[in-house]
């Protein structure tokens with residue numbers, strides 16, 4: 001039994017990823033990485049949309065530590081939204097944080113509704129980057145900001161065999177593209193002041209540490225308790241393949257930020 005057999009972000013996947021990456025997070029780096037994505041921005045009083053919010057870790061951080069007025073998290077997976085809502089209850093943040101299940105496609109929001117769109121490691125699941133950036137421009141106010149982290153690729157050529165093997169091992173619907181493709185999509189959608197940041201070296205180092213910790217106690221036993229031994233071995237194998245494609249530089253986590261022209 002694989003941890004994606006019950007859905008891409010089913011209960012086992014959520015429990016496992018929160019164990020590795022921290023409460024409320026289904027992506028690496030936690031609040032420190034969120035801080036880097038928005039470094040230098042003043043979020044006080046802003047209304048923010050988080051696309052692919054997962055269990056809400058970034059939404060809570062943007063409100064509690066950066067003074068966002070409201071943050072709406074959207075995701076296509078009902079179980080991650082249930083978990084985000086439970087955490088909003090636990091943190092007593094229901095007045096400022098809200099979460100909605102959406103269907104893939106155009107965002108169910110009015111034009112010029114948000115001051116900022118945030119996203120962390122979710123756009124890789126959305127194939128049409130050009131339509132996505134145009135829709136984000138639509139829901140942003142003039143001068144609004146997009147600030148995102150994503151798992152990208154070195155270029156937009158067909159994946160190498162090792163990259164294809166890694167993506168197959170993940171068992172997720174992954175459409176990783178280059179930072180260049182995002183830059184072009186942002187410019188075409190009417191964004192300017194595009195800033196980019198490559199995070200390959202950072203995540204290569206962290207992923208190697210994660211892989212070692214996953215094989216050692218106490219984490220190994222915690223993972224087996226959470227998802228069973230076969231799935232624990234499978235996830236270790238996924239990390240090994242992921243480290244391989246990080247090492248050759250084809251898997252390139254990164255950040256980008258841009259401002260909507262008036």
Ligand SMILES: C[S@@+](CC[C@H](N)C(=O)[O-])C[C@H]1O[C@@H](n2cnc3c(N)ncnc32)[C@H](O)[C@@H]1O
Nearest residue numbers: 025026027052053054075076077104120122125
């Ligand atoms: C790697 S997780 C990251 C979650 C969260 N941003 C975090 O950093 O913890 C990717 C998330 O994107 C969501 N997702 C996939 N396709 C989506 C879509 N078309 N629209 C919104 N969310 C999507 C998945 O359900 C999943 O929760």
